[in-house]
Amino acid sequence: MTGKLKLPPSLTEKSNKPLLESLKVELPTAISTWDHERTLKMTAFGFTVNGWYFYAGFHVLDRLIGPSKSFKLAATKAVMSQLFFSPPYLSAFLYYSAAYINPPKPGFTPMDSVIEKFPQLYASAWAIWPAVNLITFRYLPPGLARVAFLNVMGIGWNAYMAKLGTQTFDDEYAL
Numbered sequence: 001m002t003g004k005l006k007l008p009p010s011l012t013e014k015s016n017k018p019l020l021e022s023l024k025v026e027l028p029t030a031i032s033t034w035d036h037e038r039t040l041k042m043t044a045f046g047f048t049v050n051g052w053y054f055y056a057g058f059h060v061l062d063r064l065i066g067p068s069k070s071f072k073l074a075a076t077k078a079v080m081s082q083l084f085f086s087p088p089y090l091s092a093f094l095y096y097s098a099a100y101i102n103p104p105k106p107g108f109t110p111m112d113s114v115i116e117k118f119p120q121l122y123a124s125a126w127a128i129w130p131a132v133n134l135i136t137f138r139y140l141p142p143g144l145a146r147v148a149f150l151n152v153m154g155i156g157w158n159a160y161m162a163k164l165g166t167q168t169f170d171d172e173y174a175l
Contacts, residue, residue: 041101042162049092050154055147057085062142074138078130086129090121093161121164128157 061077068074091114098113132153140146 038101042158045093045096046158049089049096051147051151053089054085054150057081058137058142058146061137068137071134071138074134075130077137078133081133082126082130086125087118087122090125090161091118094118094121097162117164121161124160 058077058081061080065073065077065080068077094114094117095110098110103110132150136146136149140149
């Protein structure tokens with residue numbers, strides 16, 4: 001053993017050179033254009049609303065329906081979560097995004113943003129969260145295991161919500 005770190009061939013092959021060169025150019029640009037204030041505002045929403053809201057909502061479902069000892073009970077909880085807890089949360093997120101992160105054009109209100117973007121966001125939520133929550137309710141005990149699993153699953157979802165929530169109105173949507 002020579003004591004040298006030996007990189008896997010896939011990291012040293014010439015075919016990866018364009019990727020590595022691209023990262024050298026694009027990463028500093030991404031870091032230099034990072035909006036720290038926006039990140040702090042999104043983090044504030046996450047800490048003050050996201051975690052406790054769903055933790056409390058899932059606690060209510062656990063008390064009303066009981067443990068998910070079957071697929072049917074877990075599916076019932078997943079659908080109830082999507083029907084009753086998701087709409088207020090998504091609306092609050094869109095309103096917050098429009099009011100504090102990316103204000104709408106003059107003549108529009110944060111509520112206009114909610115009205116415009118909610119249908120797309122809620123439809124997307126139906127495509128993802130019932131399946132995630134079915135797994136959560138069926139296989140994970142209440143408490144920190146659920147929270148950890150949902151936080152991992154939520155990373156991509158939160159990026160999508162942030163992108164949608166901060167898009168500006170197009171002129172074609174003018175009221």
